[in-house]
Amino acid sequence: MSNSKVTLHSKLTAVSSKPVSSGKTHTLSDLDSAMAFHTLHIIIYYNNQDNFFVSSDLSHLRESLSKVLTSYPTMTGRLATGVDGNWEVKCNDAGVRVIIATVDTTLHQWLSSASASQEKLLTAWDDMPHDPSTWSPFRIQINSFEGGGVAIGLSCNHMLADFSFLASFFKSWTETHRHLPITYPPSFTPLLNHSLPPYETTTKQPPTSPPKMATTTFKFSSSTIKQCLSKVHQTCPNATPFDFLAALFWSRIALLKPSTNHHQTHSLTLCTDFRSLLKAPLPIGYFGNALHFSTVSQKMENMMDSDQLGDTVSLVHEHLAGLAEEEIWSAIEGGKKLKSPSCMYGNELTCVCMEHLMDEANDESLLYAAKFGNNERPAHVTCQVGNVRGEGLIIVMPSNEGGVARNVLVMLVEEELAELSKDEVVLQLEPTVVLAGCGVVDH
Structure with missing residues (x-):
């Protein structure tokens, strides 16, 4: 290869x-x-x-x-x-x-x-x-x-x-x-005319010589995710596949860090699409960015035991479920204007949620809805963000299997990704690994 x-x-x-x-x-x-x-x-x-x-x-x-x-x-x-x-x-x-x-x-x-x-x-x-x-x-x-x-x-x-x-x-x-009407036509209505603040946890300028990053995609079947959600049901009965996978990879990556201080706090930046979170929702075809960056934190001692993963799942779920329109507009309107672009994906480990792209009515994701020819669904979809810095990036996205199956793209420093790929807790879930070779992924 x-x-x-x-x-x-x-x-x-x-x-x-x-x-x-x-x-x-x-x-x-x-x-x-x-x-x-x-x-x-x-x-x-x-x-x-x-x-x-x-x-x-x-x-x-x-x-x-x-x-x-x-x-x-x-x-x-x-x-x-x-x-x-x-x-x-x-x-x-x-x-x-x-x-x-x-x-x-x-x-x-x-x-x-x-x-x-x-x-x-x-x-x-x-x-x-x-x-x-x-x-x-x-x-x-x-x-x-x-x-x-x-x-x-x-x-x-x-x-x-x-x-x-x-x-x-x-x-x-x-x-x-295919001569069909467009389901999600583009929308070019401006988001608003106010200035936007820098997101304090994510906008520090990147280092001049970032370490080499590598990426791997883990594919988890619907049956596996259903079993995982059932195990945390008592702690978090409404957990989504994203809640579970974000908590799992956050905790396993945190354990790769050199610090042995159990009282140290680890943070995860969650990147969420806010189109549907507004009282006047933005259409899927909105041209531009509708992303909200927010942070959750957890002490290392609460992340070390994989049997207690449900607590971290609940933390992620409650944070996302609690996002209100007021918080989103406050983040949009509350600060001074950014005069120059910044590294939005870093410094903390960042996890991107794509649950909003699932259409539960027909059990299909918008990512896999692009069908040329005789209705052939895509075999695989890769989503990448260029110029990621800091601790890395996790993207939890729908899978071609449909249902609650999910693909998790993980981008980390090469040495950390090599260790994560051998992590017993992750491997127990029997993921299929695709596009697993090492290599610099920045564009």
Whole structure:
């Protein structure tokens, strides 16, 4: 697998089928601007069993992409600073970069043994230049594997979107391709006109020479998660899969730290989507960031015994259940404006919740709702955040199995991840490990 090669064959530009109105702009919120240090990357893998992706030039995909981009003028625009000095998107239909590539291995082999640094090659990315007037802030790379598998990677600067928006765009693209109405149309209504505060626990500037980070994804089956939730039911009867997995990985990672002081306090930053938490909810297709960062803390002595994990599960659950709209607006409106981007994912270990992307009515996640061809569901989805610093990142996301099955992407310093991968408490849950190779994952 170490010799696997991703070969880029062509670079195209996809523009809207219909011209964008001249002079249209979209101003980013201060929360958006605060995320500029980071990048987002989502890769959706397809087995391609119906040979939908068989065309050598993929012209059928490019045609539907141009059609759907008509509804997304901010994706084909270019970043600029407005007269007030704030970031804005000039909707000039300059286009989205599209890269066509091949991978000289099968999809199954790739998911079994590719490293994070190799997976990074499936997403096209160039850091934003000083003058972004000709720089495409959204990039799509379509990768064809031997044997027919395909992976589509979508990348953007984090100040333009969050994972909820990216997932909704993927679904819109596939619906447009299949001549279906768009379920989650984009919304470009500004969040608010007030300034946003720095999140005190997460906005310290990153170190100049960060340690090498590695990533691994653990896949937990529905049956395993159901058993885990039943074990903590007495302590936390309404625990979600996220509550349990966040508590599990937080406690196991805390034990990897060199300190032996049982009274030391460990903190976990929780990253939560607040679209549905507002009295006037934001739509899933909201263009921008709707993320709230908050912190929970626990003493080491309360995290050491795996039999007492239910207490930590309850701590996480009660914290999230107690989030009120007033707290969210207070965080948004209560501080001075951020003048420059900061490291929002760090210094504490950060855990991203994607439970809101589950549709319990049809037992499907929005992450796996992007269906090209004859209704083939994605085989796997990877979500990555670039430029993570501090203690690392945990992303708990839905699995292709559906139900309460979950995938947990863990990004830590290489040595810590190697130890976590041997952790007996985690291994007792018999996770399937994918994309487990080591490698620097920053974009």
